[in-house]
Amino acid sequence: DTGITAARDLSGTRIVITAGGTREPLDPVRFLGNRSSGKQGVRLAEAATARGASVVLIAANLEIPAPAGIETRLVGTALELQSAVTEAAVGADVVIMAAAVADYRPAAVRGDKIKKDEAGDTLTLELVKNPDILAGLAAAREPGQLVIGFAAETQTDPDRLLALGREKLARKGCDYLVLNRVGWTEGFAAERNQVRVIDSAGVIVAEAAGTKMSVAGRILDVVVAGLG
Ligand code: CTP
Ligand code: CA
Numbered sequence: 001d002t003g004i005t006a007a008r009d010l011s012g013t014r015i016v017i018t019a020g021g022t023r024e025p026l027d028p029v030r031f032l033g034n035r036s037s038g039k040q041g042v043r044l045a046e047a048a049t050a051r052g053a054s055v056v057l058i059a060a061n062l063e064i065p066a067p068a069g070i071e072t073r074l075v076g077t078a079l080e081l082q083s084a085v086t087e088a089a090v091g092a093d094v095v096i097m098a099a100a101v102a103d104y105r106p107a108a109v110r111g112d113k114i115k116k117d118e119a120g121d122t123l124t125l126e127l128v129k130n131p132d133i134l135a136g137l138a139a140a141r142e143p144g145q146l147v148i149g150f151a152a153e154t155q156t157d158p159d160r161l162l163a164l165g166r167e168k169l170a171r172k173g174c175d176y177l178v179l180n181r182v183g184w185t186e187g188f189a190a191e192r193n194q195v196r197v198i199d200s201a202g203v204i205v206a207e208a209a210g211t212k213m214s215v216a217g218r219i220l221d222v223v224v225a226g227l228g
Helices: 040-050 078-088 131-140 158-172 214-227
Strands: 014-020 024-027 030-032 056-060 072-075 096-097 103-107 127-129 146-153 176-181 192-199 204-211
Touching: 014 040, 014 078, 014 176, 024 096, 024 204, 030 103, 040 056, 040 214, 056 078, 072 078, 078 096, 078 131, 096 131, 131 146, 131 158, 146 214, 158 176, 158 192, 176 214, 192 214, 204 214
Parallel strands: 014 056, 014 096, 056 072, 096 146, 146 176
Antiparallel strands: 024 030, 103 127, 176 192, 192 204
């Protein structure tokens, strides 16, 4: 099962998808990052394209090759991702925030390499919060536009994971939230994924387990129904 159906049920729609993980520079040679590979977001972009959508992929530090034939904008940091997605979202039917956005960035980016002899035996970094891009997109969305978030949680208990997801969705104000568990071996770099999708009322509208391509297909089924 490739998850790609023959249906061209997304033709005529414009979809913006963010993928990958942002990196926040500390100095010219170092960054704070996360383990997102970008696979789930890239599979979403490929599946949506196969179903006829016109896709803009906003790619942050992908660990896999950028897909051929899909309009892609490369970004590095959360602030770069925010400006790219905000611009691409104008007139889009759907925005999917699959990227793992750094919650904090270094308060100051040093112009020169941090040296051990200045820092000593411990080094304290001051970080400042990044804007919540998803909440901003949801608050500013155009009538009829669907805004979809992801929630990466390390919670193992499925009921508690769902409760966290419902709280998160309420905080973000988005239309759907894709819940997935992440850990040392699950979620990020894996070939397979297991998700539940909740709607703005917190109701589970889809569940999927399988390859990231088949999971992408299920998420897009929800998008098609939501665009209804
Ligand atoms: N997100 C975002 N901007 C941020 C942080 C996250 O747009 N500054 C988006 C992610 O792309 C994802 C969703 O918000 O679609 C949820 O991300 P997640 O890290 O699970 O939630 P947070 O709100 O950051 O909460 P926490 O990490 O504390 O669980
Ligand atoms: Ca976060």
